[in-house]
Amino acid sequence: MTDATRTLTSPLGQPDFAARPLLALTIVWHPDVTRIGDQFVSGAHSDALELNRYSPLFCKPDGDGLALGHGGISREPMRIVRDAQDGVTLHLPATRMVVELNGVIAQDRTRLDAAQIGAGQLLGLGRAVLLCVHWMSLLPKANQIAGMVGVGSAAIAIRDQLRMVAPTDMPVLMLGETGTGKEIAARAIHALSKRCDAKLVTVNMAALTESLAAADLFGAVKGAYTGAQTERKGLFAEADDATLFLDEIGNAPATVQPMLLRVLDGGDYRPLGAAQDRRSTARLIAATDQELDSAAFNQALLQRLEGFVIQLPPLRQRREDFGVLLVHLMGREMAARLSYALVLQLACYDWPGNIRQLVRALQRAKLTLDVGAEPLFDQLLRLPRQQGSDAPPPAPPVAPAPPVRRKPSELGEQDILQAMAQHGWTIQSAAAALDISRPTLYKLLERHSAIRRPEQIAPDEIKRALADSRGDVARCAALLQTPAEPLRRLLHKLQLLD
Template sequence: MPNSDFTLTSPLSAAATAERPLLALTIAWHPELQRVGEQFIAEREVALSRYLPLFRAPETEPAGLGYAGISRAPLRLVQDADGVMLWPPDSRMVVEVQGQEVTVPQRLTTAQIEAGVIIGLGRTVLLCLHWMRCLPQANQVPGLLGVGSAAIRLRALIRQAAGTGATVLLLGETGTGKEVAARAIHALSGRADQAMISVNMAALNESLAAADLFGASRGAYTGAQMAREGLFAEAEAGTLFLDEIGNAPPLVQPMLLRVLETGEYRPLGAQRDRRSGARLIAATDQDLYGSGFNQALLRRLEGFVIHLPPLRMRREDIGVLVLQALRAAGTAGGLAPVLPVALVGQLLCYHWPGNVRQLQHVLGRALLALRMGETPGWAELVDAVPAAPASVTPAAGNSSPAKSRTRTRLEDVSQHDVLQAMRENAWCVQYAAQALGVSRPSMYKLLEAHPAIRRVEQIAADELRHAWESSAGDVDICAARLQTPAEALRRHLRVVNGI
């Protein structure tokens, strides 16, 4: 059914062009899992019961909640200038707001609804009350899940960016899905049949970064026994994704600027310039607008800027993300366990400082515990997965680190400390670096020098495949078994044929 069918109801047709958000209810969890993500766009007053209102997705027929545990007596939601009043039904059905049982009317402020309010009905159905700033739409960008207006807006921007040849700068907190967005832009662009090359700028060796990016002729530096192509040449007419651009070594930032200004670069030791046909997409979770990052380069990167919203600002999408993880777990390792509704409620109410990546890690551990017949404790699940930092880290450059951030000298970090930090932080380089008090580039140097930590490219294909299969599709478990950074493993698995 087309998206335009949503305009047939009077609330939508009246509010679609108004300068105010629409009040929406999204099914965040339901015993019939296919209903997760269905929505109802409300008028100022809603009577919520077993049969009404009618929820729907863009391509499904509308239906009431329908579950026998939902009361026929309605729960009322009444919108006013200060927010929404919630009136519990005159029934025995348990009503919960943000995980707390309520029996008397509740005032929900505009700010609370902005963050998303989770309403539980009969300990079986979970709804998210939130604002919608556009009409619901079918997802036309595979891989970027979400039913709320923030997700819809993000997909629209990605489609727009894909239709241009402009350089794209993706800004967002760690774990918001910047690489997923970059891959979507490439897949929807006219370069989809060409290669997309990804490079983590924080992982580049500072002394060899220019050669890695632009190539080098024979004898250009000590150890250069033969000429080598750089990543720009490898990307050719495709897309070059510069992840963690804020950590680009200061030496190569002017070189990147020249490529963006002229389309030309010169490999180290070469006598002639080369032209690059690659499209650049850059991403960072850092503040590039300080004094540390090359501001002329930043201006060139701002051809098309996309801000990725944190998960805490799109709570209505969490149920859809959880359902996708369940389906993926079932595909990888047989039937996925059934998640307890209480656990799903906690997932929905949590603030997720580590965003989608942290949610995936927590779900992976929860599913593993359930497969083993254990009941996962919420505190254990969250404590086992470190969150992203609340503050923004300084961009790479000549400026000194912020005074409030204490750094550890590399010579004070032992190999035991490095291995322990990686093990305790789910083999995530960023979190391990934070635990040790070192920068990410410094952490990569420590990893390169560690005899027990392996580069994923050096692991034999048979060993990699066996570890992947025995980990039931969980990248973190696989990384721990192989003793290799999880992010690099995740990227490697995407390009390994058959995995």
């Protein structure tokens, strides 16, 4: 049994799943970054929808509906069919448009069960637009709170919970993995409360030493312990008429847990060495990434902290929010410089360090973009090196700045090569980046001295490249320096690809 299941949590965070959830499509990535976060939500009893360039209409809660609109998306519809068991089957359109499911190219119709949809499935269209297919238990709602970003049901419910509890003086317990934004939520409660004009006093309970924790929290009179030359004001006194945030409450020293229980019970505490009690008017918010339902933590104290419990989900359980988080953390202008291929890799990653880890990765992406280089997934994530390697992790390569938009006649071979490499050797995406039409890019590719048509490459060379890339067509195209889509058609013709 977890803290989330045994404690008093707002009903807003516990939707009624007896009713069928709503099937939703959320834009995680779009070449027009203003479209990121737009949603289409179907009815609970809808059994099929058609997805193409012109329908359905996606919108923000307070905006007008617009179709996806991108030229790389097929006019022929992709059918998304929901069955009585809440499974969803994806029926591919009969076109050349590449459809990816969680980064893997879909070759045939695919059925996803209700749990898979609950986890969020990333649907890539034409290597240009990325959608998340997921359930919604609440309708989209414009209930923005500074720092609390998200468009899915979990994010909506959390913001509603914060608004509900903020005006009260109830103690609040934040539960969630490390990096899920518990301190941001605590700051939001304080900012929305009647104590907002006072400061938020924050203490990391894991940083308190066993010997001085009581003095840090409750203060001490002069001479109360060795070295106490003057009276010491504690954090509870500092937070009078304000809010005290006890971060990492699961690591609170055992000696101070009964003292915390007493102050939560009636507001009374006694500084070390003092002859009389004092009274605290501080409002308490606590947070932990630990399970507190154990003998190691004072269970009476836990019951007092559980005045109102908010569970913050990990990032991997809210994939529909990834796009809006990306834009929020990087800004629209900087986010627009990321490639679709990189965003797809980032969105598919499970982020064990949650939003905190995402923030660090995007800070590295900004630095890389600032020097004119292309951010690489492995380097942004600082993935572990192979065992036995003593070499430091490679620094991001310094590449030429992205090509300036020019007339086709002004584009050099290096501009074309760089655009193709940066956009997964996909003609549609590279043409959009160069601000030229696809037919124009075809003509430039025909004249390029280093880029070959797939049919010009020897079959044995293609087989070796496909083996080296482990069947990944985009990597194979990069090795051969040839456009990916014509290569895919040739691979099918040669029966090298299923």
